[in-house]
Amino acid sequence: MFRKVTNGFKKLFLSFFRFDESKDSQRYYQILRLKMIILMLMVTIIPLSLMYLISYHEYKQAIKEQAVHPQQVMLNKTKHSFELFLTERLSAVSFIASAYPFEELTDQKTLNRVFQVMKREFGGFVDLGLIDSTGVQISYVGPYSLIGKSYKDQDWFHEVSIRGTYISDVFMGYRKYPHFVIAVQQMKPTGETWVVRATIDTDKFNSLIWSMGLEPRSDAFVLNKAGILQTPSKFYGDVFERFPFVISPVSYEPNVIETLDQKNEKIFLGYTNFNSMPFILVLIKPSACVMRPWETLNTELFFLFVFSIFIIVLVVFKITGVLVKQIEELEHRKGQAFREIEHTNKLASIGRLAAGVAHEINNPMAIIDQKAGLMTDLIERTKDFPQQKKFIGLAHSILNSVDRCRTITHRLLGFARRMDVQFSLLDLNEVIREVLGLLGQEASHRNIDIQLNLAEDLPNIFSDQGQLQQVFLNILNNGLSAVGKEGVITITSREYDLKSVEISIQDNGSGMSKETMKHIFEPFFTTKKDYGTGLGLSITYGIVKKLGGDIQVESEEGKGTKFTVILAKQVTQGGEL
């Protein structure tokens, strides 16, 4: 199972690096770039996001703990104050029950005196009464007349019978004021029980809560175990109302939980149950207040995160753009180099083929030439005979045809130039003028305007005159056949840079299509169907390359063509075509 999953991932991962498209297509590079972007974004943004999430939770937890701790401390402190208060009152009642025998307390006067002392010493006491074992009120000091009332069936009486002491919930009593009751059971020497019962008002509860010094949006109050408010709350109702949330679990240590209030706002609800008393102290703080430092930090974290992602995306896009462009350029150059090698190889094999053909043809041609030459020699040396002129004419036309063949084989070989390869210092302007001298007649015959725009300070270059003549001859021939009558050919020479010079030959002729432009330097490619060998520009290209130069062509159909030849001032290579 595990292996299956890993294999699946492996396949997915590898498919990411596979490219089905042809390398030339623009789409290939778009997909390559897209994949690089996705990969780079994945390896940067995933860890960054993880880090962001981890720090988010870590910081949040830490700040929460820091915020919750004071709440716990305050809860604990206040709980102790409450317990102290209640324990004191309980002790006071217990003390009365223990210090005075039942009989003495049945005396209304004694009870009254004791009540007055308690009221003075402890405060908060509202009434005091004595109840015998049957639950009947024996004596009473306070605002009601309760003597003779039976508590036999009341819950509190049962509870005090069982547990010895009892503290009641708060209830609305005398003068519509919240109170609670403390009762203590005592046993006579006879074994009969009796109970001292005191009522205390809750003023002290309120003052204890005030003393917590709460912020305006915080709230604190006391609940009984049934969830009824024992002291008034700022936000959750008055005394005796039900607190809207259930508080659990029971905890005698301060416990803080995060929850939502009735307005759906986040709050920290802290509570603690009183030890051995039926109350719960609750302290509520709004989360917004507690977590303010966290909000600030979180905002900063978030902005840092977003900013980092922005920078990453920016850099990734820039880098992939540059990288893919470079790859594209390299591929392009590689392709170009391959094409050039192919081209050179083609030229080389054609050169070998042409040399072989030329040799085979030139030898019989030389024989024809000599035979016809001998014929003319003999005819010229003989006395006049019938049709002598015609014979001479015939022999001459054979010789002319041989001449034409010679021209063709020489051109085929790129041999129309001088035989010896010689490198020398050349004035390119002079070379161009010489070539024009060869072509000038044709140009003027067809009314073609050849404009010279030659830089007079053009530096001399070290190159081969014959081969350069061939180059310019070929290009100019092309130009002459491209322009119609009254066409214009402009020849410009200038220094290209420190190491090279540039000659451009521009015509306003028919121009050529993009398709033609792709092939013009290929051997045997010709548009002159009847009389072109398709070798002229191919040889030109070979010569220029061999001389360490470059040739470029720009053309637009109907507007003309511009050939630009760039030649190095110094050539280290030499040789033959």
Next chain:
Amino acid sequence: MKQWKVLLIDDEDEFVTTLAERLELRGIHALTETDGQEALARIKTDKPQVVVLDIMMPGVNGLDVLRHIKRSHPGIPVILLTGRGTTSEGVEGMRMGAFDFMMKPVKIEDLISKLSDALEIPKNQKK
């Protein structure tokens, strides 16, 4: 007019005999050979003033013949004549001491002017 003696060496018999005949018509004494080995023997016996030599020949190569001539008769100028379309052999021949290098088919007037150059005879004295 001083009689020139030229030895033409070329494996094409038709070519070399016709050329010789034409030179004879112009008063130049032309001997012919179609084989390198025999040509070398002929040079010894007939002592031509100048040699016209084809490079591409079966058997003994033109350049080998040239080397032998330059060794045994360094004073005899040799004009190379070839139908081959590369310059490298021409350049090689020039380096080995050939007087000049010509390409077939060659015009007879050009050949004669080259011969006179080789024999250091001004053109105006030729006729």
